[in-house]
Amino acid sequence: MRKVTILLTAVAALVATTFFASAASAEFEVPQRSAWGLAGPESTTNSIGSFSALGWTVEESNGFMFVGGKFQNVTDGNQTVNQANFARFDLTGEWDSTFTPTVDRPVLSVATAPDGGLFVGGEVRVYNGTNVGSLTKIDPVTGNIWPGWNLKVTGGTNVVREVTVEADGWAYAVGSFTDVRYNGTVTPVTNIFRFNPATGVPDTTWTPDINGGVWDVSVSKVNDSVYVAGWFTQAAGASVLGAIGISTTSDTTATWDSFPGNHPNDAGTWYKQYGIEATENGHVWVAGEQHSVWIHDEQNNYALIKNHITNCHLTLQDGDCTRRGGEFQEIERIGDRIYATCHCWGHHATGDGPEPIPYNRLDRIDPADADITGSVSAIVAYDVATGERIQSFNPYMSGDVGGFGVAQASDGCLWTTGGINAVGDPAAGPQTPGRDLVRLCDGGGGGTFEAPASCSAVLEGTSIDVTWPAANGAAEYVIRRSVDGGTQFWRGKVTTTSFTDTSRSGTLVYYVESKSADGDVSEPTECTFEDNNEALVAPATCAAVENGGNIDVTWPTAGGAAEYIIYRSVDGGNQNWRGKVSTTSFTDSNRAGTLVYYVASKSATGDVSTRTQCTFEEEDTPTPEPVASCSATADAAGANTTITWPASAGATKYVIYRTVDGGTQFWRGAVDAPATSFTDSLRTGDVEYFVSAKFGNQFTTAVACTPVL
Numbered sequence: 217m218r219k220v221t222i223l224l225t226a227v228a229a230l231v232a233t234t235f236f237a238s239a240a241s242a243e244f245e246v247p248q249r250s251a252w253g254l255a256g257p258e259s260t261t262n263s264i265g266s267f268s269a270l271g272w273t274v275e276e277s278n279g280f281m282f283v284g285g286k287f288q289n290v291t292d293g294n295q296t297v298n299q300a301n302f303a304r305f306d307l308t309g310e311w312d313s314t315f316t317p318t319v320d321r322p323v324l325s326v327a328t329a330p331d332g333g334l335f336v337g338g339e340v341r342v343y344n345g346t347n348v349g350s351l352t353k354i355d356p357v358t359g360n361i362w363p364g365w366n367l368k369v370t371g372g373t374n375v376v377r378e379v380t381v382e383a384d385g386w387a388y389a390v391g392s393f394t395d396v397r398y399n400g401t402v403t404p405v406t407n408i409f410r411f412n413p414a415t416g417v418p419d420t421t422w423t424p425d426i427n428g429g430v431w432d433v434s435v436s437k438v439n440d441s442v443y444v445a446g447w448f449t450q451a452a453g454a455s456v457l458g459a460i461g462i463s464t465t466s467d468t469t470a471t472w473d474s475f476p477g478n479h480p481n482d483a484g485t486w487y488k489q490y491g492i493e494a495t496e497n498g499h500v501w502v503a504g505e506q507h508s509v510w511i512h513d514e515q516n517n518y519a520l521i522k523n524h525i526t527n528c529h530l531t532l533q534d535g536d537c538t539r540r541g542g543e544f545q546e547i548e549r550i551g552d553r554i555y556a557t558c559h560c561w562g563h564h565a566t567g568d569g570p571e572p573i574p575y576n577r578l579d580r581i582d583p584a585d586a587d588i589t590g591s592v593s594a595i596v597a598y599d600v601a602t603g604e605r606i607q608s609f610n611p612y613m614s615g616d617v618g619g620f621g622v623a624q625a626s627d628g629c630l631w632t633t634g635g636i637n638a639v640g641d642p643a644a645g646p647q648t649p650g651r652d653l654v655r656l657c658d659g660g661g662g663g664t665f666e667a668p669a670s671c672s673a674v675l676e677g678t679s680i681d682v683t684w685p686a687a688n689g690a691a692e693y694v695i696r697r698s699v700d701g702g703t704q705f706w707r708g709k710v711t712t713t714s715f716t717d718t719s720r721s722g723t724l725v726y727y728v729e730s731k732s733a734d735g736d737v738s739e740p741t742e743c744t745f746e747d748n749n750e751a752l753v754a755p756a757t758c759a760a761v762e763n764g765g766n767i768d769v770t771w772p773t774a775g776g777a778a779e780y781i782i783y784r785s786v787d788g789g790n791q792n793w794r795g796k797v798s799t800t801s802f803t804d805s806n807r808a809g810t811l812v813y814y815v816a817s818k819s820a821t822g823d824v825s826t827r828t829q830c831t832f833e834e835e836d837t838p839t840p841e842p843v844a845s846c847s848a849t850a851d852a853a854g855a856n857t858t859i860t861w862p863a864s865a866g867a868t869k870y871v872i873y874r875t876v877d878g879g880t881q882f883w884r885g886a887v888d889a890p891a892t893s894f895t896d897s898l899r900t901g902d903v904e905y906f907v908s909a910k911f912g913n914q915f916t917t918a919v920a921c922t923p924v925l
Contacts, residue, residue: 253651
């Protein structure tokens with residue numbers, strides 16, 4: 217999650233810290249430039265159920281943006297696809313459908329490792345079928361668990377809220393957990409530990425005791441402190457209000473335990489802090505409960521340098537506090553800026569130390585206490601050196617719980633995720649969907665940018681070839697299709713000027729949009745449609761011929777037909793489906809009743825013609841004759857009876873019946889010709905047998921066998 221790059225030399229464990237640079241003059245503009253985003257329902261969670269945000273973390277790795285959260289689906293508004301808790305997007309904002317790992321529970325933190333791996337932390341539990349606890353390391357290319365990874369975090373609530381590789385060479389994981397397991401050895405911990413980011417080996421000598429969940433961690437750049445923020449009141453033996461510094465060499469020594477929060481008179485009441493960041497300027501930034509960001513000076517007894525707060529400004533908001541302030545939820549260092557995400561939609565104010573800005577429980581900002589620095593929407597930018605707000609960065613957004621994760625991609629665009637529903641000032645025009653994942657790029661929109669001038673779609677067999685001329689400013693093209701006048705659904709994306717799709721039945725209309733490198737999308741160009749397939753017609757004739765126990769159905773080739781469907785009715789009933797073939801003949805099983813057959817043509821694209829009724833020709837068979845005689849002989853033990861009869865010319869089968877004490881003739885069995893005998897189990901009573909010959913679908917009179925047994 218944290219934007220820190222660690223460089224390791226091949227000859228020594230020399231560790232340096234660098235930050236992604238961003239042009240000082242560049243600024244990010246609406247509209248939102250990611251069509252794809254996140255969709256519910258929310259995943260099962262035991263740690264973040266009180267927050268409605270679907271997205272919690274964003275991190276670039278290997279040229280893709282990885283997004284974690286508690287979402288069940290990803291969506292572009294036209295199509296919604298199941299991809300729960302962890303998804304990958306290309307840098308233009310398109311969801312990557314080739315990356316589909318299975319993650320059981322929410323992902324809350326993603327961080328790059330020095331060796332190219334990717335740490336994935338949260339509730340997680342099972343990743344691609346393997347029980348990994350709340351933290352694992354994966355290959356960002358394949359999505360598989362990193363080879364040889366053997367570290368597991370478990371116990372307690374079992375959640376890793378933040379994982380980050382820091383300037384001291386350690387990877388730190390914080391959250392709510394009690395055990396760290398490596399190679400079968402269990403080390404008890406309380407909500408924080410550090411480990412070798414390459415091997416996963418934990419540092420079992422440094423295990424601070426913290427009495428509540430930890431939300432963030434950052435290592436000092438100027439002294440030997442590890443700073444943590446969270447929901448705790450005791451840490452390393454000190455009483456604190458949600459933020460503390462702990463010695464990097466002694467896990468029981470607090471280096472800073474005087475963080476006052478913004479309620480110094482309400483000790484223990486407001487203690488929940490969400491974000492913390494130490495900078496090379498010797499400053500510690502803390503963000504959290506009751507709408508505030510605090511900046512403290514490590515080199516001047518941690519004095520408060522500056523304090524920021526969000527709330528409603530009654531005058532500037534015309535007395536309407538629908539949009540108001542809220543908690544700061546995350547801090548990210550990116551280049552020469554600090555980005556703070558928040559549950560804030562009202563106004564922002566800044567005050568200088570040494571005392572924090574008083575917090576008004578009625579959510580009002582008093583201009584006498586601080587300088588008003590403009591409106592605010594889910595994310596704020598600050599100058600890392602001065603701590604001042606950068607007022608030129610102020611994208612208008614709407615939502616509920618507001619921002620959480622934030623990252624700047626290598627192409628310069630800024631991504632943020634959280635509870636963000638819409639982007640753009642509604643007073644200036646229509647808003648664009650937020651979908652809990654927002655991508656903002658610097659101004660310009662890529663220069664000249666046009667939709668394709670024309671487009672054609674040609675049907676050949678089962679394929680549709682879509683082509684168009686190149687359009688100015690287009691880095692790629694998006695192809696959409698409607699069926700029978702319905703929604704224009706996404707079909708694909710290419711960098712060339714052609715696309716092949718699979719056809720289907722219905723009236724199809726294709727559209728092509730240009731997409732710029734910045735992610736802008738043009739208006740769609742509707743394609744002309746040409747059908748090169750032969751017109752579909754039903755077979756001209758059809759014949760059904762009875763052939764003993766079968767019916768042979770034949771018909772001539774029909775124009776436009778790739779296959780044929782055969783139907784049959786019995787005694788004037790429904791025309792039921794009997795089969796489908798690509799040839800011009802079909803053999804069906806015969807049965808009793810008046811049979812009528814029908815054949816329809818089916819095209820390669822799934823269209824079906826009308827049905828042609830078949831003529832019916834019955835088989836020319838001799839007049840059925842009953843068997844001439846029949847005898848029944850019981851064996852010596854009286855257990856079985858053998859029934860025999862002479863053959864009846866033309867018979868295909870013989871059916872045997874039995875009565876007991878002159879009752880009903882019950883079916884006992886059947887044999888295929890030329891067999892002329894049948895063995896049955898004998899039973900008590902006066903037993904008499906009968907045999908009937910079968911010719912096609914006709915049965916002769918049943919002849920009684922002698923004697924009666």
